[in-house]
Amino acid sequence: MEWIIGVLIVAGLLFLLDREIYRYEGIHIGSRLQAFLYDHWSKNYDQAKQVSQQEDEAMLARPLLEKIAGIPVPLVLDVAAGTGRLPFALFNQSEFMGRVIAVDISMGMLEQAHKKLISHHGRFSLMQYRTFPLPFQDETFDVVCCVEALELIGEKQAAVKELARLLRPGGILLTSRGTEDSGRGMVVVSAEMLTALLQDAGFEDVQVTPWWRVFNRVFARKPGTLIPAGGKSLKDVLRCPRCGQVGGFAENESTLQCGHCNRQVKRQSGVVVV
């Protein structure tokens, strides 16, 4: 009898572990395990998700560009950028002349992004960073994106406030909402709740619209009149991990070096590791 109970307990634990890994992508276990999982999945991630470049361009890149049409060289931050789907879709639009800083917890995912974006060298930076707050000062970016990821961040309220902090007044937020069909019932928030969360963080014009079965697309705007960042890149906006000064980094293929305290920030496989 006891062995039957033991087998049932083990089977139950395996079921919960499988569900945590494949449905919730490790959200309840912590960022180190999440990073490990994404590293493991990175090479086949786009294939497994059946990513459609055409859909990304039609549903994300082009609507975003319409909203920032007046900004000549937009500075875009993509949080939880994964394999670089959104920057790739943006760079494929001829009218997009901006730069993208793509941040993710997984080195493996960023290495895939580097391969995908390499032909746009000089217009993007990739950075591995695992915790909030991100090393940028308030109101740095014209656009902040966090697509197909907000639901997998444990502290949603803190995450939304961090996205708002990084955005310039008048800037645009592009994010998403995992739907009730996503199979992630424990972390799904209703469109009304997400709208309230965004408004509480200071956003206005919140638009939650259908995107695909398991995600809604969400746009919002930070109040104010936008004075664009003006063609800056990572070396101009990164906060030094040693002296705390912003910008003034000298950049080469393998490092960024702080012009204030000479601290070197390394770059490996095209990814800056802060």
Ligand SMILES: [Zn+2]
């Ligand atoms: Zn420094």
